[in-house]
Amino acid sequence: THSLPVKAGRTPLKVLTYLSQLCPVVSTNNSYVPILDGAGYYKAEDPDHFLSLINDLLEGRIGVVNSEVEPYLDSVEYGQLIEQIFDNLRSNGNEPAPVVSKAEEPILDPVVQATTASSPDPKLIPKDSPILIISNEGWYGPRYSKHRYALALREYRDVFFIDPPEPWNLSHLFRSAVVSRKSPEGITVLSYNNAIPLFGGLLSGINDRIISHRLSKFLRRLGCLRPLFWSFDPRRLSAPSSFQPVVSVYHCADDYGLRWRSERFLAKRCDHVFCVAHDLMPRFDSLNDSVHYMPHGLSDDDLSPATLERSELPAPPGYGLYIGNINDRHDFALWEKMFLKNPEVTWVIVGPVQVTDPKGIQLIHGPTLPNVRILPPVPFSFLRTFIAGAGFGFMYLKKDHPANRISSQKVVQFLGQGKAVFSSWLSEYSDRQDLVYMSDDHDSAIELFRTWKSSSEPEHYKTARSEYAKEQRFTNLIARLPFRL
Numbered sequence: 001t002h003s004l005p006v007k008a009g010r011t012p013l014k015v016l017t018y019l020s021q022l023c024p025v026v027s028t029n030n031s032y033v034p035i036l037d038g039a040g041y042y043k044a045e046d047p048d049h050f051l052s053l054i055n056d057l058l059e060g061r062i063g064v065v066n067s068e069v070e071p072y073l074d075s076v077e078y079g080q081l082i083e084q085i086f087d088n089l090r091s092n093g094n095e096p097a098p099v100v101s102k103a104e105e106p107i108l109d110p111v112v113q114a115t116t117a118s119s120p121d122p123k124l125i126p127k128d129s130p131i132l133i134i135s136n137e138g139w140y141g142p143r144y145s146k147h148r149y150a151l152a153l154r155e156y157r158d159v160f161f162i163d164p165p166e167p168w169n170l171s172h173l174f175r176s177a178v179v180s181r182k183s184p185e186g187i188t189v190l191s192y193n194n195a196i197p198l199f200g201g202l203l204s205g206i207n208d209r210i211i212s213h214r215l216s217k218f219l220r221r222l223g224c225l226r227p228l229f230w231s232f233d234p235r236r237l238s239a240p241s242s243f244q245p246v247v248s249v250y251h252c253a254d255d256y257g258l259r260w261r262s263e264r265f266l267a268k269r270c271d272h273v274f275c276v277a278h279d280l281m282p283r284f285d286s287l288n289d290s291v292h293y294m295p296h297g298l299s300d301d302d303l304s305p306a307t308l309e310r311s312e313l314p315a316p317p318g319y320g321l322y323i324g325n326i327n328d329r330h331d332f333a334l335w336e337k338m339f340l341k342n343p344e345v346t347w348v349i350v351g352p353v354q355v356t357d358p359k360g361i362q363l364i365h366g367p368t369l370p371n372v373r374i375l376p377p378v379p380f381s382f383l384r385t386f387i388a389g390a391g392f393g394f395m396y397l398k399k400d401h402p403a404n405r406i407s408s409q410k411v412v413q414f415l416g417q418g419k420a421v422f423s424s425w426l427s428e429y430s431d432r433q434d435l436v437y438m439s440d441d442h443d444s445a446i447e448l449f450r451t452w453k454s455s456s457e458p459e460h461y462k463t464a465r466s467e468y469a470k471e472q473r474f475t476n477l478i479a480r481l482p483f484r485l
Helices: 013-020 047-058 066-075 078-091 110-116 145-153 170-174 204-221 261-269 332-341 358-365 380-389 409-416 442-454 459-471 474-479
Strands: 025-027 041-043 131-134 159-162 179-182 188-191 228-231 247-252 272-275 291-293 319-323 347-350 372-375 390-395 420-424 437-439
Touching: 013 025, 013 066, 025 047, 066 261, 131 145, 145 159, 145 247, 145 474, 247 261, 319 380, 319 409, 332 358, 332 442, 347 380, 380 390, 380 409, 390 409, 409 420, 409 459, 420 442, 437 442
Parallel strands: 025 041, 131 159, 131 228, 159 188, 228 247, 247 272, 272 291, 319 347, 319 390, 347 372, 390 420, 420 437
Antiparallel strands: 179 188
16 A cells, blocks of 8 residues: 555544554554554555564554554544534534523522622532432442432432443333432432443444433423533543533542543543542543542441441451452452451451352352351441441452552441451551551461450540541531532
């Protein structure tokens, strides 16, 4: 082929697919995108040149230049392209301006209306603006930070909690309705089916636009306008402007590593980015000017003493307790060592099981050790009592998983009851060894627990945990928001 195209051509979709996964491409075809040439796309002029380029790649002399490739990929994301098409249609007069009836116009709080003309206050959320929580975990299951924020925010506004969709199948072509359910706590839970298959994310932008339209239409029918958009999901609905929000927030509750372009889009397009741990914040500084620390929170119930009814406890008081998902992120080899070296301690594990790790399968599904009790998930209201009856909490995770090294909702729940917690290393508590007993290898974890068990813990440790937990009260966190509810 020619070194330069003779006339307009195209970049094969498969090339963009490889580059989106940071895989360089060597080809005898032209890229037709000059910015990609030599930055991730390498054009071979003949077979010898092809082999030479392959060798350079294998030796690490050439590769993907992120600073060049990423901006280009961002510019050709389907959502961006669709917006450009509509912008062009509007500028050419081919799309009429939307007609909004008086009934559909956003009704502002009188105080907001009075101040908008002279001194608008963008931090004040109108009283009739609902809150949309976009979650990557469904409402009817274990309770995570997004569920707990939804319950806390329910005290201030109507809350709509948008469940993640199930994988697409053909029947979804005929099931396009948004389904609404009311939870006992007063949260409106919305669910939907994807409009089209996503093909590994290639069509996510198109699907997001369709779904955003459906959800917005559904909310308008209820008279819910100008919502507070609050997303915990980095992989969908990454264009908050589709909902015409009064304020938009991306709340990063896990270490996703910015490995999805949708997360970068979401962080750029939202008014604010919240992070549950300090170590997550720097990565967003180049994407958003308003990055805030907003950690896992606690309710007043989490902090209040529980009545210990022996019949409600999973074991005699003083047991070790883990609550949460039981999956391959856990260091099951360390679990087994702790169980075997401390046979006098009862170890209680509560939560849904999804394990493929051989050691985990052996521990969870094999013959149960006499001092270990494995229980299925229990209602969230039981957890405070379970924690209050525990002597300590434990959470040992594999250190090769980045999300295991940040912070944990489970840890703060134990701190709320003043309990000692034994954990693998979490950066959020690195300077507070009086809060959490952390270790980074098996030997130190075993020794740390042995020392704790054989000596009396300083009384001020429990006080420090309680004081720290009080700072994580949702009322305190919501008071620190960069807008007012």
